[in-house]
Amino acid sequence: RVLSSSSSPTLTQEEADGPVGKGSSLIDVNPPRGTRDFPPDDMRLRSWLFQNFREVSRILSFEEVDFPVLESEALFIRKAGEEITQQLYNFEDKGGRRVVLRPEITPSLARLVIKQGKSASLPLKWFTIGQCWRYERMTRGRRREHYQWNMDIFGVSKVRAEAELIQAVVLLFERLGIKSSDVGIRVSSRKVLQAVLQMYAIPENLFTQVCVIVDKLGKITREEMEKELVSLGVSTKAVNGIIEVLSLKSLSKLEEVLGSEGEAVSELKKLFSLAESYGYADWICFDASVVRGLAYYTGIVFEAFDRQGKLRAICGGGRYDRLLSTFGTDDIPACGFGFGDAVIVELLKEKALLPDLSHKVDDIVFPLDEVLDGTASSIASSLRKKGRSVDLVEDKRLKWVFKHAERIGASRLILVGNSEWERGAVRVKNLSTREEFEVKIDELD
Numbered sequence: 001r002v003l004s005s006s007s008s009p010t011l012t013q014e015e016a017d018g019p020v021g022k023g024s025s026l027i028d029v030n031p032p033r034g035t036r037d038f039p040p041d042d043m044r045l046r047s048w049l050f051q052n053f054r055e056v057s058r059i060l061s062f063e064e065v066d067f068p069v070l071e072s073e074a075l076f077i078r079k080a081g082e083e084i085t086q087q088l089y090n091f092e093d094k095g096g097r098r099v100v101l102r103p104e105i106t107p108s109l110a111r112l113v114i115k116q117g118k119s120a121s122l123p124l125k126w127f128t129i130g131q132c133w134r135y136e137r138m139t140r141g142r143r144r145e146h147y148q149w150n151m152d153i154f155g156v157s158k159v160r161a162e163a164e165l166i167q168a169v170v171l172l173f174e175r176l177g178i179k180s181s182d183v184g185i186r187v188s189s190r191k192v193l194q195a196v197l198q199m200y201a202i203p204e205n206l207f208t209q210v211c212v213i214v215d216k217l218g219k220i221t222r223e224e225m226e227k228e229l230v231s232l233g234v235s236t237k238a239v240n241g242i243i244e245v246l247s248l249k250s251l252s253k254l255e256e257v258l259g260s261e262g263e264a265v266s267e268l269k270k271l272f273s274l275a276e277s278y279g280y281a282d283w284i285c286f287d288a289s290v291v292r293g294l295a296y297y298t299g300i301v302f303e304a305f306d307r308q309g310k311l312r313a314i315c316g317g318g319r320y321d322r323l324l325s326t327f328g329t330d331d332i333p334a335c336g337f338g339f340g341d342a343v344i345v346e347l348l349k350e351k352a353l354l355p356d357l358s359h360k361v362d363d364i365v366f367p368l369d370e371v372l373d374g375t376a377s378s379i380a381s382s383l384r385k386k387g388r389s390v391d392l393v394e395d396k397r398l399k400w401v402f403k404h405a406e407r408i409g410a411s412r413l414i415l416v417g418n419s420e421w422e423r424g425a426v427r428v429k430n431l432s433t434r435e436e437f438e439v440k441i442d443e444l445d
């Protein structure tokens with residue numbers, strides 16, 4: 001509730017200013033536009049989701065890395081017209097440096113790989129979970145931050161790497177109770193588009209910009225797309241050819257158009273055959289319209305989608321073999337994906353798969369008489385030293401303590417009373433079985 005300091009006709013100035021002494025006007029207690037707080041309930045859900053991200057990363061034998069949320073702006077300056085670079089949360093710091101709140105994680109990963117140079121023995125399999133930012137005019141009221149789980153492999157040029165990443169995504173979905181009937185993973189390759197551009201003799205240097213435009217397929221009209229491509233110098237004939245090939249959803253049809261010799265077809269066929277061996281073939285489908293909107297992808301690209309088509313992409317990724325050379329060093333083959341914390345939660349809600357994550361505590365320790373507050377403290381600390389979570393309560397009526405035990409999901413209530421303590425014991429109430437018994441203090445575990 002934010003008290004307006006502006007005076008209003010019906011209120012006196014004093015009333016309008018609100019209570020004096022309690023802070024004459026309350027600051028805005030909401031977080032900055034487009035950002036979220038995580039109160040306990042929301043934080044428990046986020047921690048549960050992130051714990052699953054971490055478990056899958058461990059199972060795939062990836063190592064955790066981390067980076068500053070603040071990065072040099074130079075890392076994200078790209079000329080391909082991507083939305084992500086048009087919404088940089090950028091500013092000049094007090095040292096006159098151009099910096100950003102990072103909009104994505106991949107460039108930081110590449111920076112660290114370069115920094116580590118020869119000391120990073122390839123292949124590298126790294127993961128991180130981090131907050132990413134965008135500065136969007138709040139016209140659309142969309143969020144300006146989200147958390148992303150990123151998994152990336154450096155130093156593997158064969159599609160084995162993409163197959164590993166897709167298994168990670170599938171394992172995550174399965175852990176959350178999502179089935180291949182709920183979610184699919186569209187797979188394609190930018191080499192498909194590259195081959196089509198060659199067929200129409202479109203100069204190589206337009207490739208990245210064409211990809212960024214074509215990624216908008218389904219978000220902008222065909223006329224708008226045609227206009228943007230023609231303004232790049234792509235002929236109408238070529239535009240039609242591009243759209244025709246990108247609407248293919250069968251790998252054999254693609255093979256009819258492109259032939260079997262090119263890398264586009266051979267890599268995709270290899271990936272689909274590996275998918276059978278991994279046992280996740282029913283999760284993936286070829287869909288030539290998948291190009292993803294990031295400029296640096298060069299090969300296989302993929303994105304997970306809800307088969308009901310209600311939500312935006314759940315996660316996405318692909319191969320980016322030429323990113324390091326844009327930072328001025330030798331290329332290292334790489335591929336990875338980003339998995340945001342927002343759409344997946346919407347999907348879990350849709351599928352009624354959100355877990356019950358209430359606060360849980362092992363014991364409440366409560367002295368029935370304030371002279372026992374020291375005793376209660378020593379009982380609480382010996383239980384805590386054994387690793388039990390203990391809520392030490394005092395100055396409350398017993399009635400309140402029982403309600404509180406309910407609220408925080410305590411398993412046991414340990415009442416420290418004078419008569420029991422004289423016998424070196426306490427009263428223990430098991431809050432799930434309602435049983436109550438007296439326990440010698442040195443037998444309390």
Ligand SMILES: CC(=O)Nc1cnc2ccccc2c1
Binds near residue numbers: 133134145343
């Ligand atoms: C659904 C959602 O929160 N999307 C989102 C929110 N914040 C971002 C911030 C940076 C880049 C992408 C972002 C994407």
